[in-house]
Amino acid sequence: MTYVDWMIQGAEITTCNCNWGCPCQFNALPSYGNCRAAVGIRIDEGHFGDVQLDGLKAVAIVAWPGAIHEGHGEVLPIVDERATPEQREAMLKILGGEETEEFATIFNVVKATTDTVHEPLFKAIEFESDEDARIGRFSVEGIVEATAEPILNPVTGQPHRAKVVLPQGFEYSEAEYASSNTRTAGPIENEWSNRHAHFCMLHLGPHGIIR
Numbered sequence: 001m002t003y004v005d006w007m008i009q010g011a012e013i014t015t016c017n018c019n020w021g022c023p024c025q026f027n028a029l030p031s032y033g034n035c036r037a038a039v040g041i042r043i044d045e046g047h048f049g050d051v052q053l054d055g056l057k058a059v060a061i062v063a064w065p066g067a068i069h070e071g072h073g074e075v076l077p078i079v080d081e082r083a084t085p086e087q088r089e090a091m092l093k094i095l096g097g098e099e100t101e102e103f104a105t106i107f108n109v110v111k112a113t114t115d116t117v118h119e120p121l122f123k124a125i126e127f128e129s130d131e132d133a134r135i136g137r138f139s140v141e142g143i144v145e146a147t148a149e150p151i152l153n154p155v156t157g158q159p160h161r162a163k164v165v166l167p168q169g170f171e172y173s174e175a176e177y178a179s180s181n182t183r184t185a186g187p188i189e190n191e192w193s194n195r196h197a198h199f200c201m202l203h204l205g206p207h208g209i210i211r
Contacts, residue, residue, distance in 0.1 A: 003206035004099040008046035011129040014039045015146045015180035015197045022196040023088035029067050036063045036190045038146050041128045048090035056080045061188045063193045074095050074116035076156040076188050078140055081122045104208035106171035118187045120144030131199040134178040146182040172200035
């Protein structure tokens with residue numbers, strides 16, 4: 001099958017309600033029976049066909065009543081308010097898992113496992129990420145505030161570094177793991193502290209991770 005030529009490359013911060021490490025990364029069931037997450041993305045370089053996407057940001061708030069693979073999830077996509085109409089359409093197609101080989105990207109996996117896509121929002125998005133330091137945040141006023149910081153050693157109080165490599169991953173090849181505090185409002189409400197986060201650099205196209 002032929003897909004639109006698209007590519008995005010840039011920083012991502014993922015936060016979720018599972019314990020540090022996130023069982024999903026190891027094909028295990030979620031820590032507390034369901035999966036709820038908030039994800040922020042900054043596109044440093046990107047395009048969708050002839051539409052340039054450099055510099056745009058996006059946020060997705062997602063929730064599933066059980067494990068992701070059991071389906072019946074919901075998603076709220078939020079796109080940078082600075083995007084032109086053409087860029088908004090392109091971003092929503094990428095985030096919505098369209099023009100993508102089946103299960104090749106995290107976006108297509110979300111598409112396959114969600115029943116409800118809430119009306120997209122176009123808002124100002126704040127995003128900061130220092131992957132090496134495992135420090136970052138993203139926010140949309142009135143909708144989501146998420147922060148990530150290093151996991152701390154319970155004995156020494158010093159930062160504990162954990163890095164995971166997924167050679168056959170559909171989101172990233174390598175990620176730094178961290179701790180998150182997240183609160184969301186609107187159609188998908190969440191709140192948690194000291195739960196999972198990971199930092200990674202996305203490099204995706206219609207056939208998955210570009211290695």
